[in-house]
Amino acid sequence: MKLFIYDHCPFCVKARMIFGLKNLPVELVVMLNDDEATPTKLIGQKMAPILMKEDGSCMPESLDIVQYVDKSDGEPLLTGKTNPAITDWLRHINGYLNKLLLPRIAAAPFAEFATPEARSYFRNKKEANAGSFEELKQHSEGFIKNVNDDLRKLDKLIVKPNAVNGELSLDDIHLFPVLRSLTLVAGVEYPGRVADYRDNMAKQTQINLLSSVAA
Template sequence: MKLYIYDHCPFCVKARMIFGLKNLPVELIIMRNDDEETPTMLIGQKMVPILQKNDGSVMPESLDIVRFIDKSDGKPLLIGKTNPEINAWLAHVNSYINKLLFPCFAKASFVEFANPEARDYFRRKKEASAGNFFDLERQKIHLIKNISNDLKQLDKIIVKPNAVNSELSEDDIHLFPLLRSLTLVASIDWPNRVAEYRDNMAVLTQINLLFNSINSNEKPS
């Protein structure tokens, strides 16, 4: 199977997680961020992740991919109950976090930004939805303070370092990608339980964290 992704994309991380958790092989294809032709050819629009199955059929939507792969061998891993507190925490953080993350993504050394045109494409698209990156950078200190405080609240909710609710569930699929993205941002205050969970999930899912991924030609985030 092939999984078409961007490395920075949290939705793509969701799809990647289930392959790592189940130790299943998958060929990762990282597209350029300005490549509209490939995803449009596969599913009729520019969207990731996209799973191409062994029979050649394709499937978009990260959670659909996660659920399909998890159940494909008859031995699902994501059987734990979800926690409304996790959902509420994510909803709150997701209301502002892209203002912090998008400018950091735009400066990082991701394969999808290998050429200037792809990096500029990302910047134009995200500035249209989140605001001018220069203006967002001026909010960085405030945003880092916000997420550091919110991580302290998350620290109280985490039950175990290998599953946020003690047993693997879709809450883990939603939570880890955000924490992974935040490893791109310097100066965040990581509480102990959150950091332990973040690091353990990186090992279990076989997905690298993003510390030290800022482009050497850019100022650190």
């Protein structure tokens, strides 16, 4: 199977996670951010992730991919209950997270920005919605303070380092991509349980963190 992705994209991380958790082989194909032709040819629109199954058919939507792969061998892993408190926490932090992340993503050495045109495409599209990246950067200190406050609240919700609620569930699929994205931001402070969970999930899913290029 092939998975067409952008490395920075949290939805793509969700789809990648299930392959790592189940230790299943998958060929990752990183598309250039301005490549509209490839996804349009595969599914009729520009979107990621896209799973190309062994029969050549293609499936979009991260959670559909997760469910398909998880159930494909008849031994699903994501059988744990979800916690409404995790959903609430994610809804809250996602309300402001992109304002902190987008300027850093646009400057980071992701493969989807391998050409100047691809990087400019991302920046122009995102600034049209989120506003000037230079202006957003000026508010970084306040956003980072909010993140650090919110991570302290999350710390109390983590049950085990290998599954946020004690048993793998969709909450893990939603939570880890956020924590991975945050490793792109210098100055974020991770309480003990959050750090252990983040590192353990990176190992379990075989997905690298972004600390080495944090800014």
